[in-house]
Amino acid sequence: MKTEALAGKRRETSTVLFLLPTLIVMVGVGIVPLMTVVNYSLHILFSGTLPHFNGLQNYYQALRDPAFMNAIGKQFLFTALILVIQMPLGVALGMALPEKGAWVGVALVLLGIPLLIPWNVVGIIWRIFTRPDIGVVTKVLAKIGIMYNVAKLPSHAWWTTVIMDTWHWTPLIILLTFAGLRAIPPEFYLAARVDSASRWAVFRYVTLPKLKHVLVIAVLLRVMDSFRIYDEVFILTAGGPGSTTLFMSHYTTRQVVGGFDMGYGSAISVIYFLIIQVMCYLLYTAMMKVGQKQ
Amino acid sequence: MKKKYIALIIYFIFLLIPIYWMLNTSFKTNAEINQILTFFPAKFTTGNYIEIFTDPQWQRSFLQTFAYVIINVVITMLVSIPAAYIFSRRNFKAKPHLFFWLLTNRMAPGAAFLVPFLVLFSNLGLMDTLFAVALAHCLFNVPLAIWILEGFISGIPRQIDETAFVDGYGFFRFFFKIFLPLIAPGLSVSAFFAFTFSWVELLMSRTLTSSGVKPITVTLTRSLGAAGWDWGVIAAAGVLTMIPGAVVVFLVRKHMVKGFALGRV
Numbered sequence: 388m389k390t391e392a393l394a395g396k397r398r399e400t401s402t403v404l405f406l407l408p409t410l411i412v413m414v415g416v417g418i419v420p421l422m423t424v425v426n427y428s429l430h431i432l433f434s435g436t437l438p439h440f441n442g443l444q445n446y447y448q449a450l451r452d453p454a455f456m457n458a459i460g461k462q463f464l465f466t467a468l469i470l471v472i473q474m475p476l477g478v479a480l481g482m483a484l485p486e487k488g489a490w491v492g493v494a495l496v497l498l499g500i501p502l503l504i505p506w507n508v509v510g511i512i513w514r515i516f517t518r519p520d521i522g523v524v525t526k527v528l529a530k531i532g533i534m535y536n537v538a539k540l541p542s543h544a545w546w547t548t549v550i551m552d553t554w555h556w557t558p559l560i561i562l563l564t565f566a567g568l569r570a571i572p573p574e575f576y577l578a579a580r581v582d583s584a585s586r587w588a589v590f591r592y593v594t595l596p597k598l599k600h601v602l603v604i605a606v607l608l609r610v611m612d613s614f615r616i617y618d619e620v621f622i623l624t625a626g627g628p629g630s631t632t633l634f635m636s637h638y639t640t641r642q643v644v645g646g647f648d649m650g651y652g653s654a655i656s657v658i659y660f661l662i663i664q665v666m667c668y669l670l671y672t673a674m675m676k677v678g679q680k681q
Numbered sequence: 682m683k684k685k686y687i688a689l690i691i692y693f694i695f696l697l698i699p700i701y702w703m704l705n706t707s708f709k710t711n712a713e714i715n716q717i718l719t720f721f722p723a724k725f726t727t728g729n730y731i732e733i734f735t736d737p738q739w740q741r742s743f744l745q746t747f748a749y750v751i752i753n754v755v756i757t758m759l760v761s762i763p764a765a766y767i768f769s770r771r772n773f774k775a776k777p778h779l780f781f782w783l784l785t786n787r788m789a790p791g792a793a794f795l796v797p798f799l800v801l802f803s804n805l806g807l808m809d810t811l812f813a814v815a816l817a818h819c820l821f822n823v824p825l826a827i828w829i830l831e832g833f834i835s836g837i838p839r840q841i842d843e844t845a846f847v848d849g850y851g852f853f854r855f856f857f858k859i860f861l862p863l864i865a866p867g868l869s870v871s872a873f874f875a876f877t878f879s880w881v882e883l884l885m886s887r888t889l890t891s892s893g894v895k896p897i898t899v900t901l902t903r904s905l906g907a908a909g910w911d912w913g914v915i916a917a918a919g920v921l922t923m924i925p926g927a928v929v930v931f932l933v934r935k936h937m938v939k940g941f942a943l944g945r946v
Contacts, residue, residue, distance in 0.1 A: 402771050409764035409783070409823060412756070416820040417786045420797030427796070480692055483685040494689075496930050497696060503926025505881040505898045508919040512699045515706055515916060521718045523702060554699060557692075611788045618883045622902070639792040640884070649796060656793030663788045 421660075427653035438650070445654035455655060457630065458638040459662070465634065466613045469552050473609065476553070477560025478602070482594070484565050495565075498558035510622025513551045517623075537624065541631040544624045548632050551619060556612070560605045567601030568594070603674045607667055614663045635659055700923075707916035714912045729917035739918070742900040745811065747925075749886070749894070750879040752815035757822040757875040758868065765830035766860075770839065780831075787824040791884045794820070802889060809893040814886045818879045825878075826871040833867025866936040873933045880925060897922060 428445055430438040449455055485491060501509070517524045517537045528535040537547050575597070579589045595602075617636040620626065626633035639659055642652035706714055707729055708722040717723075733739045768780060794817075802813040841863070845855040861868070886896040901918050 398771070399773075402767050402773060405763035405767045406779075408760040409827065412760050412816070412819050412823060413783065413786060415801075416798075416816055417789070420794045420801060421789075423797035423800060424793060480689060483689050492934060494693070496927070496934055497693065499930040500700060500923065500927065501696065503877055503881070503923065503930060504919070505883065505901070505922050507883050507898050507902060508922050511901070511915055511919050512703045515912065516699050516702050521716070523718060526718050554695065558696070614788075615790050615792075617792065618898075636790055636792040636884075639790065640795065643792065643796050644888070653796070656790070659790050660788070660793050663790060664785055667788055 424653045424656050424660075427650050428657050430650045432649040432653075441650060445648075445651050446658070448651060449654045449658055454630070455638060458633055458635050461633070462614060462635045465549070465552075465616075466610060468549055469556070469613055470606065470609060472549070472553055473557050473560055474602075474606065477557045477605070478564050478598070480557070481561040481564025482568065484561070486569075495562065498562055501555050501558050506618035507622050509551065509555050510619035513547065513554075513619070513623050517547055539628055541628055544628055544631050548620055548623065551623060552613065552616065555619065556609060559608065563601045563605045564598065567598045599674070599677075603671065606670060606674065610666055610670060611663060614659075614666075635662075703916050703919050706912060707920045709913055711911065711913045726913075729913040730921075732914055733918055733921065738895065739900060742895045742897045743921070745894050746880070746897040749811040749814040749818075749896075750876055752811055753818045753822060753879040754872050754875045756815060756819055757826050758872055760819070761823055761826035761830055761871065762861075762868075765827045765834055768827065768831045769834035770842070780827075783824045783827060786820055787828075789820060791882075795885070795888045798885065798889060808889065809891050811894055813889040814894065814896065815879070817885045817889055818875075818882060822875040822878055825874055829871040829874065830864065830867050833864045833870075837863050869933045870936050873929055873936075876929055877926065880922075 427438075429441060429443070431441045431445075432438045484494060504512070516522055517535075519525055519536045519538050522537075525535050525537075535543055537544050575593050576589065579593050584592070615636055616634055617640070620632050620634060621637065624632045626637050636659075639652070639655050642655050643649065705720070705722060708725055708727070709719070710724055710726050710728065713719060713723055768776065798813075798817055799808070802808045802817075807813040807816070837860075841859070842855065845859050846852075850859070881898075883896070883898040887899050890896060890899065897918070901915060901922070
């Protein structure tokens with residue numbers, strides 16, 4: 388008995404010891420900054436003056452700030468759009484990729500490239516590509532009679548941003564799908580063929596449930612990262628024209644770095660963080676439920 | 682069957698055209714870039730690359746960026762491996778909560794953390810150093826690395842641990858001689874993700890540095906002067922920033938598929 392208790396104690400100690408480095412780092416770069424932001428958000432904080440406690444006033448103000456609401460609305464629209472475009476596209480292409488062969492290796496490396504380019508270089512690539520004077524997109528579209536101008540026309544800026552993001556991130560979904568499909572034993576498909584199931588039925592009842600785990604990861608990563616989008620859009624359009632492509636990260640950065648009242652910027656940061664967490668949590672539980680019904 | 686391949690070919694053309702366009706631009710003179718649209722460089726030049734390789738500021742940027750990326754990967758791995766081992770092998774009450782809390786950090790919007798990071802690293806005297814950037818990137822890289830590694834470790838049967846202990850292996854001998862080699866694919870994949878994120882991130886690395894450290898992503902946008910963009914040099918630098926990533930992809934290509942399924946294949 389005594390030795391067992393001792394062994395249990397030692398296990399506990401080693402559990403804590405092994406987790407300690409992670410806890411130290413994550414408390415340092417995660418919790419301490421978060422608490423700092425929360426603390427700021429409760430104060431009026433102009434640089435050079437003493438902080439003045441302000442309760443939840445900053446939050447009330449943020450929720451009534453039309454520019455902030457506008458950025459949130461645009462962010463949700465953008466995230467919904469890219470999910471609707473990128474998820475089906477990525478899954479379809481991931482399924483279309485052949486299982487083996489020399490080209491598969493090449494394809495995988497090519498798919499990795501957009502994911503490995505610094506985010507502002509992504510913006511630079513697309514800016515070179517779409518520049519209003521002699522960008523190749525502008526010239527080609529002009530040939531078929533479309534006066535494309537990413538710097539002046541809001542709808543063009545918006546759709547270019549969506550297409551750029553699709554270019555940048557669809558490879559991630561393709562790779563995840565490809566990886567997830569390799570985990571499905573071929574017997575599943577054989578059984579479906581014996582039952583002479585339709586192609587849609589095979590996809591719906593064999594492939595999709597098996598891909599679930601990987602697709603949940605894909606959706607969550609896309610939601611987290613699309614809410615974070617900053618550099619590429621900043622280079623491509625600088626949020627313009629007007630504030631057409633001014634997303635939450637741009638608005639927040641403006642408030643905390645360029646704004647006057649750090650307290651207000653911090654309240655916006657907290658709301659921003661909460662929105663992402665709640666979204667991810669809801670999506671996660673919803674997607675897990677879908678699987679259980681099957 | 683045919684339709685499948687046509688779709689794939691169209692997609693890969695879409696994927697490659699922007700990359701080709703940057704490559705194409707990087708070998709042009711600025712006069713050509715700014716005046717005419719050409720699908721191949723009319724006057725092929727390596728001048729843009731030479732300018733980068735001979736400019737000490739570009740050189741310094743590349744080296745410093747490499748340095749903080751590597752520091753970040755080392756810290757991320759050292760911290761994540763033991764934690765992932767515990768998450769996979771031990772059961773304790775707070776485990777699911779702790780795991781979820783770690784993941785929420787991956788969701789943190791960088792923009793929201795800028796000011797606290799400034800305050801934190803100023804107080805630690807780390808502002809404008811390689812360590813500030815490397816530590817800040819841990820906020821995203823440690824949770825992801827633990828997530829990936831936990832998947833890989835859970836794929837290895839517990840019996841292997843137990844057999845090793847029965848055979849008289851001490852914990853550390855087991856850990857380094859048996860365990861780490863077994864999860865080598867997981868290690869390379871999580872290191873790859875950490876490398877990637879740290880290499881491509883701009884917002885935080887820019888905020889935490891000024892004159893002492895110049896991340897490559899910052900030097901890139903520095904060229905956006907009043908005289909307009911030096912497109913040729915920017916394109917050439919863009920091509921150069923793609924190379925480390927391409928090399929890393931090539932090195933981990935065999936583990937990549939497994940890694941993208943986060944080890945749970």
